[in-house]
Amino acid sequence: MIFPPPIGALLARAHLIIAKSAATRPSIRPAPAHPALRSLTVSLLSLALLLPLSSTSATAAEPIKLGEIEPLTGKEAAFGQQARRGVLMAIAEINARGGVLGRPLAVVVEDNQSKSGDSATVAKKLLGREKVVALLCGGTSSNCLEVAPLAQTARIPFVATTATAPEVTEKRDYVFRSCFIDPFQGAVLAKFATTTLKAKRVAILTSVSASYSVGLSKVFREKFTALGGVIALEQKYSEGDKDFRAQLTAIKAVNPDAIIATGFYTEAALLCKQARDLGLTVPIFGGDGWEAPELIEIGGKAVEGSYYASHYSSESTAPEVREFVRKYRARYNGETPDSMAPLAYDATFIVAEAITRAGTTEGPKLRDALAATKNFPGVTGRTSLDAQRNATKSAVMITVQNGKPTFVETIDP
């Protein structure tokens, strides 16, 4: 068994403490340690002796460790599962090419169970125990906001792959993202509402316990009113709520042209269902938080004809996209990737490329190399990281047609 060096050191220290406490025990005659304790001490000692040998022999091709935090289970599991596949695909391809700096790339994944608080816990574990050289997170903005300050303090670069709330990267020079931000997405949605939907009065439904939803609603309200639209009503709910009939009944009473729901897919699917049950027939649309197979699975017929913003369309004819979709389908029994997988895939390549340019895995140097990323040709478009460490890309609008996500248009406000 090969222990990483820190555990070896810890075991050696544990042995020392046990030995010392036995030696300094204030008894008249040297009390023999309990047999079990003695055998434990011996085994710890032998382990500690063995360790230096085993860890030196492993350095030859010791992998470069990346840390990944995902909501693999729970309410936002669809995001984490898709992002995880994107990262795994990228790692496999990078290692097939010989890895980075002559070493293979490895990824340690931790699940935050879609619970608030858990992202910080697992991030501490990845930074402290696993000693990862960079962090990736395909979860929500709230998840990434927990990880960002920890990465900043540890001086380990952190790339959020799908977190769109601006404050994730603000004032933290070790935090990057590989996707667009909500001020941009809000502008896209406002433009879509006015030009494509031709809506004059829109009602907003915000999830007040998700940073992403609150931010997106705020930007949408500003941009939409700037374009001459009117916000008919704003209603609120919390993450995990299942009954939206009350809010929707209030919305129905003001008779808007369209409804924007800025939360995530589980709530979006349920509220579409209840809106249709209540006889609301106006279009309902949302941001990239809607994107998941579960939207259609839970929503069924009710989400038909709804729209959401996304980072890329799998129907795009760009060669990078076609190549990616082909490889993804081959690897994951013919499933079509939504935008979480290619964003995470691109982010992994961006980190790998930055490590190559930096020539080292040291945090500060890797950070500088990441900040210098320019025109990286990814699946979700050419990525350049700006001075605020955000990616600038165009957005696409997707609609649900015959139970399948279908491309509508690309929008660059």
Place this chain on the structure above:
Amino acid sequence: MSEFLQQLLNGLSLGAIYALIALGYTMVYGVLRFINFAHSDVFMVGAFIGYYLGKLVPENIVWGGLVVLLAAMLGCALLGMIIERLAYRPLRGAATLNVLITAIGVSLLLEYSGQVFFGATPRTFPAVFPSGNYSFGSLVISSNQILVIVVAALLMVALQLIVYRTKIGTAMRAVSLNPKAAQLVGVNNDVVISFTFGLGSALAGAGGILYALNYPSIDPLMGVMPGLKAFVAAVLGGIGNIPGAALGGLLLGTVETFVNGSQWSTYKDAIAFAILIIILLFRPAGLLGKFTVEKV
């Protein structure tokens, strides 16, 4: 006006589910004088029984839905009796606090075993009953909402009949009044308590199915919030009192819906619980509860 009526309708259908769960809390409390916190997780198990069975029966057929509903009630009744036998019976006669902590333990055990066996990812509940919408003028009601209200009303009437018109119901009331005296006149306390748990859990199972039909995304922690609300409803109506639990559930559901539809929707849970505190300040025994002096 039509918005008001629609919200009232929404509130009643939500309240009916709270009432169903609250009945379970109140019955166990009425007989044993302790809160069975695992009740909300039995509710969750009911929804999952429906989820797995729903895949086996044809969708959108009334008898298929009824089979699922009855199976979930039966499964939950069994689970409730097993919980009582293994976790609570050995503690009978122990301090109330011990039983309470055990109940919380059983609740957590069910929640997290659920995460292991069912997975933490939310599942989509199948449409086991045929669904449609009916509109009366500007009022719209879905068949699932009607189903909730009708099933809840039927079960409450059935419960009332069982408790007041049957032999076992009389025995339940006897145990509730004085367990030792009940034993003296030949009531088998173990059987009665077991039956109470079975009955209460069956109601939770029915609640689970009805809840999942209306909000078809289920996960192992789905019982926590509705369970807490139902507990509040039971206390609100006067714990131990069956019509009280129904009244409390309907009241809470309606208040919650009206707050949700207003601009203060963020405070919905705060307002619901504030109402509980205020009512208990003025009526410590709940709305329909009788205040009794503890005899020493």
